[in-house]
Amino acid sequence: MQADVTHLTSLFSNATEGIILTNGAGKIVLVNPAAERMFGYDADEIINQAIEVLLPGSARPHHHTLRETFYKKPSNRVMGQGRDLYGMRKDGSDIPVEVSLSFYKKDDELFVIAFIVDITLRKKIEKNILEQQKELEKMTSDMRKLNMQLETKVEERTSILKEALQKLEESQKDLSEALDKEKQLSEIKSRFVSMASHEFRTPLTTVLSSASLLSKYTTADEQDNRNRHVNKIKNSVKHLNDILEDFLSLGKLDEGKVGSHSDEFDLKELIDDVVDEMNGMMKKDQQFLYKHEGISRVYSDKKLLKNVIINLASNAIKFSEEGKTIVIKSRVENETMEIIISDTGIGISKEDQAHLFSSFYRGKNAVNIQGTGLGLHIVKRYVDLLEGQITISSQLNEGTTFNVGIPDLKAHI
Numbered sequence: 001m002q003a004d005v006t007h008l009t010s011l012f013s014n015a016t017e018g019i020i021l022t023n024g025a026g027k028i029v030l031v032n033p034a035a036e037r038m039f040g041y042d043a044d045e046i047i048n049q050a051i052e053v054l055l056p057g058s059a060r061p062h063h064h065t066l067r068e069t070f071y072k073k074p075s076n077r078v079m080g081q082g083r084d085l086y087g088m089r090k091d092g093s094d095i096p097v098e099v100s101l102s103f104y105k106k107d108d109e110l111f112v113i114a115f116i117v118d119i120t121l122r123k124k125i126e127k128n129i130l131e132q133q134k135e136l137e138k139m140t141s142d143m144r145k146l147n148m149q150l151e152t153k154v155e156e157r158t159s160i161l162k163e164a165l166q167k168l169e170e171s172q173k174d175l176s177e178a179l180d181k182e183k184q185l186s187e188i189k190s191r192f193v194s195m196a197s198h199e200f201r202t203p204l205t206t207v208l209s210s211a212s213l214l215s216k217y218t219t220a221d222e223q224d225n226r227n228r229h230v231n232k233i234k235n236s237v238k239h240l241n242d243i244l245e246d247f248l249s250l251g252k253l254d255e256g257k258v259g260s261h262s263d264e265f266d267l268k269e270l271i272d273d274v275v276d277e278m279n280g281m282m283k284k285d286q287q288f289l290y291k292h293e294g295i296s297r298v299y300s301d302k303k304l305l306k307n308v309i310i311n312l313a314s315n316a317i318k319f320s321e322e323g324k325t326i327v328i329k330s331r332v333e334n335e336t337m338e339i340i341i342s343d344t345g346i347g348i349s350k351e352d353q354a355h356l357f358s359s360f361y362r363g364k365n366a367v368n369i370q371g372t373g374l375g376l377h378i379v380k381r382y383v384d385l386l387e388g389q390i391t392i393s394s395q396l397n398e399g400t401t402f403n404v405g406i407p408d409l410k411a412h413i
Contacts, residue, residue: 018116022051024109026067038118040090051114056088071110074103087116096123132171139164139171260301260385262409267337268296271330274309281314285323288313294332299410304382305337311379312341312402319400320345337406344399353392 012019018035022028028051031043039046039054046053051067052060078100086094098117103110143164217225275288282288309328316326320343329340348356357380383390388406 018114018118020051020054020114020116022112022114024071024111026051026064028053029111035116038089038095038116039087045090054087056086056094059086070101070112074101074110074112076100076102096120128174132174135167135171139167260304260387262300263302264297264299264410265302266296267298267330267332268292270302270306271309271328271339274306274313275328278310278313278317282317283320283322286317286320286326288326288328290328290330292330296332297410298332298337298408300337300406300408301386304386305406308379308382308386308404309339309341311375312404315375316341316343316345316400319343332408335408335410337408339404339406340401341404342399342401347396347398348392348394348400349396353394356392357390 012030012032015032015034018038019030019032020028020035021030028046028049031041031046036043052063055063078098085097085099087097088094096119098119100115102113102115104113105111142160217223271290271292275290278288313326313328320326324344327340327342329338329342331338357376380390383404383406386406388404390405391403392400393403394400
């Protein structure tokens, strides 16, 4: 028994968490050394004081009510879920904390144990991550604006993109250091750094080299060479813009800023418009073959559905060779819209299919083809918002078929 008491005393004295014991009147009975260091008090200064002495002034007036409510129905629990908690040091400064409560009774008196963790460092890390995200969003916005002025400001764009690359590389280092301290983000960090390092560097290098070569072609008979390098720059900046659009879409989805807003529209007309828009993206001699069955007036979110179709059709173009046909079918029946997009491209292995809708994931046979690994992840998130389902059927070197099923809400209007 003496050994057990010794162990408990050692545990109480050497715990890295603050431990404070209060009695049924809310008075402090015991304080361990970690809590003394955390709040800047010696034990004899706060023992027999009300627990409210350790709270900020704004929290004190109503805390006794919360405490009495807990005493009436005590339970082991974590305090502050969904909101920030603060304690107050002896010097009057606030300290962000996490608090877990436990209790026991002795001689019919209730005693409450508070386990307290100082999360100041975590708060600093979270603040740094938010600042990094805002900086990246600002850089993204600047780059999109510059894209609209590319034809007349190639040299200016080159300088700014070069500066953006330097900032991005510096940001990657800072972001990596911050994310290392949050274990749950480690997988996303490694995938992001790997993808961004490759996908941003390649088009930026093309822009810089082509912009440098433009200055060498000064005569009228060299216009074809100038046009060729301007087109390279345009294509590279378009690729950068696509990457940034993926990041913005994922960010809005993660922040809950994307919702479903349904209205009535013509499904066949929508897909016809998408096919027309994407004809300019197709490789040599590629073509779309589109067929619709059933009624065409449906009720859903037209914008989200269009993004899904564009993303899947773009993938079909990208992963198919020249001269191939991409088949799109749509059908409306039994209060469901079904959209099928098939290609005869490089296909997807069974192993990769299991991870295809994960963020930043790319198939092993697609590593040399431009892409962020976010497209299908975003498609899946959009389909979920539409309360639909998406399935895939694919064979390596034979092609891929995506089947999207979305409820037609017209019957529920």
